[in-house]
Amino acid sequence: MRSVITRSLLVAAGLVTVVFLATAGFLVFSRAAAEAAAADQRDAAVVAAVLAVSADADAVRGTIARTVAGAEGRLSVVLADGTRLGAGGGSAVASVGGAVVSVVPAAVPFPFGAVATVLGVALVALTVAVWLGHRPFTPVLVALRVLASSAGRRVRLTGPRELEALAASINSASERTSQLVAKEREMIADVSHRLRTPLAALRLDADALGSGPVADRIRSAVIALGHDVDRIIQSLQPVEIAGPSTCDVASVVEARMKFWSAHADDQGRMCEIDLGEPAWVPLSPDALAAVVDALLENVFRHTPAAAPVGVSVVRHAGWVTLVVEDGGTGVADPSSALHRGSSGGGSTGLGLDIARAAAEATGGTIHLERGRLGGARVRLRFGEANSHHEPASPRAWRLWRGHP
Structure with missing residues (x-):
């Protein structure tokens, strides 16, 4: 100035x-x-x-x-x-x-x-x-x-009247934002607690199904949903940050694909998995598992039952790439699909936003393309853990409408 x-x-x-x-x-x-x-x-x-x-x-x-x-x-x-x-x-x-x-x-x-x-x-x-x-x-x-x-705290200053008015406006907006965030946390906590009751009933019903692959998958899905609800409730509480978490992308994807490949078998859907060598990224296993589940849930929800699905992990030059592609009809409007809360398929529209946030948290990017299977391909680039490289530029996602 x-x-x-x-x-x-x-x-x-x-x-x-x-x-x-x-x-x-x-x-x-x-x-x-x-x-x-x-x-x-x-x-x-x-x-x-x-x-x-x-x-x-x-x-x-x-x-x-x-x-x-x-x-x-x-x-x-x-x-x-x-x-x-x-x-x-x-x-x-x-x-x-x-x-x-x-x-x-x-x-x-x-x-x-x-x-x-x-x-x-x-x-x-x-x-x-x-x-x-x-x-x-x-x-x-x-x-x-x-x-x-004064970022993050109340502004107190004396000076020209216009700047004092600006400081008052900033304080008012900060207080309003804090109130909205507090209300949102309360609402999420309330909804999460309410979900525990029907989850308990589902768990009892799943136990009553006896044995068999279908019953096992239902119990596994109920347990996973219960864990997700617990993580949501825990995330609403202030916690001490012990340090950055890391996980092996190949191991996390392999663990989650045990559930999704079984689901694909039930639908008669071809499922290709190529995990490659271990590849560590600065994300917690739960955060990466949530990304994998969000991407696969989109595939199974928005593509025909016979459409193939492919998942692969590649480690190269300080980057770890996770690719999820399908044989569906593709994405009609990639730009809208990559914006939070936007969806053309009747869902919440948060799946791709979860994936984008996880990739950008490591300095990477998200790419939405036309894949080799004929449908959509979501390509996530994660910055490898303990790898000294510049963040991807630009960090914002890039879009392709045509074939690669």
């Missing part, structure tokens, strides 16, 4: 200085020209006075030589008989007894010395003007520094 004020003051004071210099130069030059013209008039008057007394050529010639204009060869006299005395052929200045006195105007040099003096004075004035111009802005700069250093 201080540099902006300095530039503004320099521009304003500089314009005033230029106008001042131009005006001073014009006045000094005009004064010099007027003085030179007055001197020529005096020389012409001296010669005219001699002509009024005598028309003797030698006397007139001697008078011309004694004048400044005559000595410079700029003054001449044409006598009544046509005789020219002196050099030059300028404009007529005086006429006496038929004789005409003429003077060639002198060349007026530009007053560089005077202009240099004025320029020095102007530069000193410019420096003083910029220094004094900063003083009224000091309270504004102090108030802005207080605003900049």
Whole structure:
């Protein structure tokens, strides 16, 4: 902000200085020209006075030589008989007894010395003007520094009324945001607690189904849902951060695909899995599992039962890529699909946003493309754990509508 004020003051004071210099130069030059013209008039008057007394050529010639204009060869006299005395052929200045006195105007040099003096004075004035111009802005700069250093806490400042009003607005917005966040947490906690009752009933019903692959999958899904509800409730409580978590993407995907591949078998859906070598990323296993479940749930919900699905993990050059693709009809509007809360299939629209947030938390990106199976392909790039590389640029997702 201080540099902006300095530039503004320099521009304003500089314009005033230029106008001042131009005006001073014009006045000094005009004064010099007027003085030179007055001197020529005096020389012409001296010669005219001699002509009024005598028309003797030698006397007139001697008078011309004694004048400044005559000595410079700029003054001449044409006598009544046509005789020219002196050099030059300028404009007529005086006429006496038929004789005409003429003077060639002198060349007026530009007053560089005077202009240099004025320029020095102007530069000193410019420096003083910029220094004094900063003083009224000091309270504004102090108030802005207080605003900049008050992130996350209540703003208290004294300064211009406008900035005090801005601080009050910021405080009001912060309080309102805190209230909204608190209400949202209360609502989520209330809903999560209410879910425990039907979950308990589902767990009892699942236990009553006996044994078998279908019953096992139902019990597994109920247990996983119960864990998710518990994690939601726990996340609403303030916890101590013990340090960054890491997990092996291949292991987490393998564990979750045991459930989803069984689900694919029930639907007669071909499921391709390619996990590759272990690949560690700075995410907790639960967070990565939530990403895998969100992507696979989208596939199973929004594609025909016979559409194939493929999941692969690739580690390369400090990045870990998780690819989930399907053989469905693709995504009609990728831009909307990648915005939180937007969905074209009747869902909440949070699945891809969960995946995007997890990828960007590691410095990576999300890409929505047309896959080799014919449908949509979601490609997540995670920054590898303990790998020193610059975040992907741009961090915002990129979109492709056509085939790769």
